[in-house]
Amino acid sequence: MDSIYDLIIVGGGPAGLSAAIYAGRSERQTLLLEKGSYGGRINDTYEIRNYPGTIVDSGQHLMERFREHAASHPTVELKRTTVTGIRKEGDLFVVETKRRGDFKAHSVVLDLGTRPRELGIKGEQEFTGHGVAYCATCDAEFFKGKEIYVLGAGDQAIEESDYLTGFASKVTIIVLHEKGHLDCNEVAAEHAYKNPKIDFVWSSTVQEIKGGDHVESLVLKNVDTGEIREVKADGLFFFVGMVPQTEMVRDMVECDHSGYIKVNEKMETNVPGLYAVGDCTQTFLRQVITSAADGAVAAVASERYVKELNQIQDILSPDSGNVAFLFYNPYSNEEIQAVGELEKKLAGDWKIYRQDITRQNLLYQNLKVEKTVSAAFYRNGVLEEVKAAENC
Known part of the structure; x- marks a missing residue:
């Protein structure tokens, strides 16, 4: 557990493999963990006719192409193991596995998939595998x-x-x-x-x-x-539906009443740095094409998250002195003017960093800032207070 990955992907379905491909293309140190067959349940589909560029193919063969693509990137590792838990320690995630120990990463993508729904009919469990x-x-x-x-x-x-x-x-x-x-x-x-x-x-x-x-x-x-x-x-x-395999993280992330993980347009869960993709999410359509898109979005979003996190950590060193982050919406002329006036007011006493919340929202979210324009004040890396502009 010495090395720290940029990204760990839990699950090697179409979404997880797509995330690995995008992360590998960006040369990020990436680890994909899969307990079974790469590709997940799509391997059981004998004929796929609606994936762009693929007139007809088996799910198993299409997923093998996904896996080969992901593995072609030198910075991507694929390991077979069962993930038993995920926890957050400070700004890092620790992914626990059954036999390979623990792995650390700055960000994690969950591609946990689904399993067939069981109805609990008398004899169902007894005869599973026997008819x-x-x-x-x-x-x-x-x-x-x-x-x-x-x-x-x-x-x-x-x-x-x-x-x-x-x-x-x-x-x-x-x-x-x-x-x-x-x-x-x-x-x-x-x-x-x-x-x-x-x-x-x-x-x-x-x-x-x-x-x-x-x-x-x-x-x-x-x-x-x-x-x-x-x-x-x-x-x-x-064939009576599926249920999400999200039991492992239901105490960690926000899910709907059925256990599907809630995400936004960037595949972000309610935990910063933790993303969910594919069939385990609360999504309208569960297909290979939508899962692949989820993985691409999550990989790019996690990359930007890690970059922003590193930038903030570099700024807020123990000897950074007086630092003020100013939060504003660049699509509001009033806020652009207000943040400019606030910057002039604080200049000299504070080192100023503007935070465009449409692109740099990590600190804004973590601090649970309620409105813009606002300022977060730090002394030598330690938060002192958060104020609205009119109170500064």
């Missing part, structure tokens, strides 16, 4: 010639059901809504309706999963009539 599955690409081959069921009605459920028909003899989709009501896009729905190997059970849900060593039957309940019936089944795939 209950959550990934078609991973497990489809185990159901060749079998009759299986799929729970869900969104894009993932319908598209994965179509993929599963390449292996299973029959795929029955269990839909909570009334007949003809799917939550997926119209193209996927129409394709599924035309597939002779796909059938539907409407207005229903799974009440119980039964079997011996493997799934043998499902207990279905009609949500309209209350009718309960048992059907033979060789397997059940769950």
Whole structure:
């Protein structure tokens, strides 16, 4: 833990790898930590047709290209390990890992991803890996010639059901809504309706999963009539949404009620120097292209954060004397005039540093300054007070 990185990226999904590419391009000392496969869940996508410049590719191959690009930069290290915790010590972050010890960095990007939602249905946990599955690409081959069921009605459920028909003899989709009501896009729905190997059970849900060593039957309940019936089944795939893997940082960063991390347009969390990207954030669209964009934004924003932090630390040395930071908005003519007048007033007694809060807002945020124009006064690196201009 001797060296201090400019940036540590926790998670090697599309967003984390994109952040590594941008950080490497800027020759920043960067460490990317990933516990599993680089690329994350997109590796389970057998066909990608909407990533610009890629007419068709597998998720696994596209992510391998991302990884190779990131690794091509000499200042970027990729390590396989499980991150167990993150804490802040002063202006530095300490990233704790399971087997490789701790690493320090000036900034951190979180690309924590999501995992399939579990419903807690009776038998679900017992038969996971024995007929209950959550990934078609991973497990489809185990159901060749079998009759299986799929729970869900969104894009993932319908598209994965179509993929599963390449292996299973029959795929029955269990839909909570009334007949003809799917939550997926119209193209996927129409394709599924035309597939002779796909059938539907409407207005229903799974009440119980039964079997011996493997799934043998499902207990279905009609949500309209209350009718309960048992059907033979060789397997059940769950596609009922995802949950963010943010448990590790929920006491550290602000999240929404579902656990997704809240970020601003610069991918900043409420902790200065800590960024979150990709599927674990409260975002409108979870796709490779948006994740890659998140990573690029976070890498550039973290670089500017570290530069500003270093500048402030250099200014506020123990022998820096009297220093005043003046905060103002350059898009307000009144504030430009006011900060100029304040600078004249303080000149001679104070060494002045103007802070354009649209570009240099780190100190402004850390001090929780409530308004501009304001001034923060330091003597030999120690904060004395923060005042509004009219009180200076």
